[in-house]
Amino acid sequence: NAGVTQTPKFQVLKTGQSMTLQCAQDMNHNSMYWYRQDPGMGLRLIYYSASEGTTDKGEVPNGYNVSRLNKREFSLRLESAAPSQTSVYFCASSDPRGGAGNQPQHFGDGTRLSIL
Amino acid sequence: AQSVAQPEDQVNVAEGNPLTVKCTYSVSGNPYLFWYVQYPNRGLQFLLKYITGDNLVKGSYGFEAEFNKSQTSFHLKKPSALVSDSALYFCAVRDPRGFKTIFGAGTRLFVKA
Numbered sequence: 001n002a003g004v005t006q007t008p009k010f011q012v013l014k015t016g017q018s019m020t021l022q023c024a025q026d027m028n029h030n031s032m033y034w035y036r037q038d039p040g041m042g043l044r045l046i047y048y049s050a051s052e053g054t055t056d057k058g059e060v061p062n063g064y065n066v067s068r069l070n071k072r073e074f075s076l077r078l079e080s081a082a083p084s085q086t087s088v089y090f091c092a093s094s095d096p097r098g099g100a101g102n103q104p105q106h107f108g109d110g111t112r113l114s115i116l
Numbered sequence: 117a118q119s120v121a122q123p124e125d126q127v128n129v130a131e132g133n134p135l136t137v138k139c140t141y142s143v144s145g146n147p148y149l150f151w152y153v154q155y156p157n158r159g160l161q162f163l164l165k166y167i168t169g170d171n172l173v174k175g176s177y178g179f180e181a182e183f184n185k186s187q188t189s190f191h192l193k194k195p196s197a198l199v200s201d202s203a204l205y206f207c208a209v210r211d212p213r214g215f216k217t218i219f220g221a222g223t224r225l226f227v228k229a
Contacts, residue, residue, distance in 0.1 A: 042219040102148050102167045107159030
């Protein structure tokens with residue numbers, strides 16, 4: 001009963017380095033999301049994928065790219081990391097049954113990323 | 117544009133006492149409303165939702181929330197708090213016509229034994 005799995009759990013990068021955060025879900029959900037969580041700011045949507053083959057920008061997409069590799073996997077890439085991207089990153093997925101809006105999102109346990 | 121506000125950064129309550137965590141929202145039309153809980157070093161977990169119907173919704177772990185359309189509020193409540201309820205709570209709102217869910221900044225709940 002894995003749900004949403006994120007790797008790695010922790011990472012430290014130097015400014016300018018690149019990295020890909022991985023996310024996989026085993027619930028056969030169509031929709032997947034990437035958020036960042038910063039103190040006092042709640043969760044902010046970076047990118048989302050309504051279904052396999054589609055991706056769209058969220059509230060804070062600058063400095064990030066995503067790939068919906070297949071129905072299960074949705075990765076987030078930082079091409080040139082900056083200290084402002086130090087955060088906790090969460091991946092989530094949702095079940096489209098009954099309309100995509102009224103079903104809750106299921107979250108992974110996050111990737112804690114520090115950029116020096 | 118839709119938004120959600122959690123006016124209290126922190127709520128302190130004694131074990132056994134009732135608790136309320138406040139949430140107000142702004143969205144045109146009828147919203148979808150959610151509460152999530154986050155424990156340390158974990159992702160958010162769904163507690164309950166309001167889509168339509170009865171204004172009082174019941175969720176996991178004895179929590180409930182009351183939807184008040186006139187006050188645009190969706191406060192989370194529990195009749196008797198437990199120390200294990202101590203966590204970070206997030207209110208979230210979604211416009212049914214869109215796709216994105218907006219989260220509040222979170223309220224940290226401390227339940228003292």
